[in-house]
Amino acid sequence: xxxxxxxxxxxxxxxxxxxxxxxxxxxxxxxxxxxxxxxxxxxxxxxxxxxxxxxxxxxxxxxxxxxxxxxxxxxxxxxxxxxxxxxxxxxxxxxxxxxxxxxxxxxxxxxxxxxxxxxxxxxxxxxxxxxxxxxxxxxxxxxxxxxxxxxxxxxxxxxxxxxxxxxxxxxxxxxxxxxxxxxxxxxxxxxxxxxxxxxxxxxxxxxxxxxxxxxxxxxxxxxxxxxxxxxxxxxxxxxxxxxxxxxxxxxxxxxxxxxxxxxxxxxxxxxxxxxxxxxxxxxxxxxxxxxxxxxxxxxxxxxxxxxxxxxxxxxxxxxxxxxxxxxxxxxxxxxxxxxxxx
Amino acid sequence: xxxxxxxxxxxxxxxxxxxxxxxxxxxxxxxxxxxxxxxxxxxxxxxxxxxxxxxxxxxxxxxxxxxxxxxxxxxxxxxxxxxxxxxxxxxxxxxxxxxxxxxxxxxxxxxxxxxxxxxxxxxxxxxxxxxxxxxxxxxxxxxxxxxxxxxxxxxxxxxxxxxxxxxxxxxxxxxxxxxxxxxxxxxxxxxxxxxxxxxxxxxxxxxxxxxxxxxxxxxxxxxxxxxxxxxxxxxxxxxxxxxxxxxxxxxxxxxxxxxxxxxxxxxxxxxxxxxxxxxxxxxxxxxxxxxxxxxxxxxxxxxxxxxxxxxxxxxxxxxxxxxxxxxxxxxxxxxxxxxxxx
Numbered sequence: 001x002x003x004x005x006x007x008x009x010x011x012x013x014x015x016x017x018x019x020x021x022x023x024x025x026x027x028x029x030x031x032x033x034x035x036x037x038x039x040x041x042x043x044x045x046x047x048x049x050x051x052x053x054x055x056x057x058x059x060x061x062x063x064x065x066x067x068x069x070x071x072x073x074x075x076x077x078x079x080x081x082x083x084x085x086x087x088x089x090x091x092x093x094x095x096x097x098x099x100x101x102x103x104x105x106x107x108x109x110x111x112x113x114x115x116x117x118x119x120x121x122x123x124x125x126x127x128x129x130x131x132x133x134x135x136x137x138x139x140x141x142x143x144x145x146x147x148x149x150x151x152x153x154x155x156x157x158x159x160x161x162x163x164x165x166x167x168x169x170x171x172x173x174x175x176x177x178x179x180x181x182x183x184x185x186x187x188x189x190x191x192x193x194x195x196x197x198x199x200x201x202x203x204x205x206x207x208x209x210x211x212x213x214x215x216x217x218x219x220x221x222x223x224x225x226x227x228x229x230x231x232x233x234x235x236x237x238x239x240x241x242x243x244x245x246x247x248x249x250x251x252x253x254x255x256x257x258x259x260x261x262x263x264x265x266x267x268x269x270x271x272x273x274x275x276x277x278x279x280x281x282x283x284x285x286x287x288x289x290x291x292x293x294x295x296x297x298x299x300x301x302x303x304x305x306x307x308x309x310x311x312x313x314x315x316x317x318x319x320x321x322x323x324x325x326x327x328x329x330x331x332x333x334x335x336x337x338x339x340x341x342x
Numbered sequence: 343x344x345x346x347x348x349x350x351x352x353x354x355x356x357x358x359x360x361x362x363x364x365x366x367x368x369x370x371x372x373x374x375x376x377x378x379x380x381x382x383x384x385x386x387x388x389x390x391x392x393x394x395x396x397x398x399x400x401x402x403x404x405x406x407x408x409x410x411x412x413x414x415x416x417x418x419x420x421x422x423x424x425x426x427x428x429x430x431x432x433x434x435x436x437x438x439x440x441x442x443x444x445x446x447x448x449x450x451x452x453x454x455x456x457x458x459x460x461x462x463x464x465x466x467x468x469x470x471x472x473x474x475x476x477x478x479x480x481x482x483x484x485x486x487x488x489x490x491x492x493x494x495x496x497x498x499x500x501x502x503x504x505x506x507x508x509x510x511x512x513x514x515x516x517x518x519x520x521x522x523x524x525x526x527x528x529x530x531x532x533x534x535x536x537x538x539x540x541x542x543x544x545x546x547x548x549x550x551x552x553x554x555x556x557x558x559x560x561x562x563x564x565x566x567x568x569x570x571x572x573x574x575x576x577x578x579x580x581x582x583x584x585x586x587x588x589x590x591x592x593x594x595x596x597x598x599x600x601x602x603x604x605x606x607x608x609x610x611x612x613x614x615x616x617x618x619x620x621x622x623x624x625x626x627x628x629x630x631x632x633x634x635x636x637x638x639x640x641x642x643x644x645x646x647x648x649x650x651x652x653x654x655x656x657x658x659x660x661x662x663x664x665x666x667x668x669x670x671x672x673x674x675x676x677x678x679x680x681x682x683x684x
Binding site for chain 2: 160164175
């Protein structure tokens, strides 16, 4: 196609826009942004994630979102300094592949980076979605100015990212999984198959499962009606927020339980890591917002080991765009490093 | 005094021995070692910790132990390259002070470093006891060869130290407190006043308290008899080991509970940090030894999030001398650093 041809030849020119692309790949939507050198969003677009058609269709939706965001910013994608992707699943940043992404339609490692690089005419880098969102809040959001940060993403599951004195701590590649730390030995069954994890109490999927069980056992709740009325097949963050607004007792109980589990999990993580701040994002975290972050903050202050200087517990400030903005920060920065040195 | 005068003048000479001193300050004993450049122990001495006489008496016992260890190594303390102290409590390494050390007879910051420097005629540095013990296992013990390490010290309490890619992670100064991470929300009361901590189940002091409660309520156990027969007023690690050897049911139950809490706490810490290895030391850890470390290892393998490559869970290999050896490693190394860089 003519457009693709123009983009290919554009790759040989030096991009002069100073703009970076970022794509947040989720199970329901693809969010693309164009970000300038100071981190301001200059264009954006959102596409539904196609769940038929395999990884090829998903890559095409990502390319469309990125092209539209670039158009909104007034340039072709080939003029971007590059683009970054934040994706769930097992990421190989060097190869640019994503394997076994939860809620997405493929298993084996798929070369999203190389495919998008070809399609968009600009170099595309890939990292873990939670990790890039943590970095965005650290560099440009609520975590700005704190040397070390724990990012907690409260949504379908509960993910986490760690930055220690400015550098992501990834461990052997999977550090930060606060959702799968234990808050209650032999407690509730987690979707990962083990018991008592933060996510077993606070992950939206686990909360929904528990709500459906209790309703089936005769507990009264409007959660099912609200879900149906919204035409949703899942209890989205909006469904929970609506139920809380209507003082639905069951929703209140389950959210209280979630808040407690997240508060305990964060307190333990901070007792171990002794970081200055915690940023809470994710679909449910953003939707429930400041009043619930304040409740988590209060719990953490009570529970953390060094009570004289508890970590700041903050609501993510980049909202829905944090993932895309964080993804864009991969461009032009050095590769993630894991080494401390003097 | 003549000795002190000789030592003061000795400070102006360059020490040529290549030997370092290390002092592990505990609530019951002071352990001093002299260590050569390869980490081998060339002299050692142990003194009881005087609990009357305040910090001055404790410093004198530390000086005596260090002098005796140096004599055993064939040199005066003034010929040491320097000496390091590992101490409990709130440490200010720059000022060389120790404040509010648990089980020791003072509260306000006391200048142990400057006092010992004067007395021993060699520069004395101070750091946290758990931190230096973790470093010793990392550099010279069971943790050798693993890039990142969690040290867990299972004794009266449960302490921990973190090394990430070769450098201690201290956070704002108190990182690593795995004993005060929660394994059971609203669970057993910890000596720190909060609930459900690893230490509330696994700390020897909490185990003893629970044992005495249960015995008072009519549970049968030899723990009290064994304690008395040993002339101890506390259930030492040796008392627990003896009770287990005699298949004491109550001791078995309480140790099982401790093993579970430690296993769960380590699994959560490794899910968060994703380190390659965990080393278990401390009075009770060393006394119960490999069979119990194997049980903890099995639990961690089952419970950690990335089961395909669980961390190695290892018994500390430097034994009782690890604290002193680790303390000595402060000498001639750069100041502790907290920064990751590329």
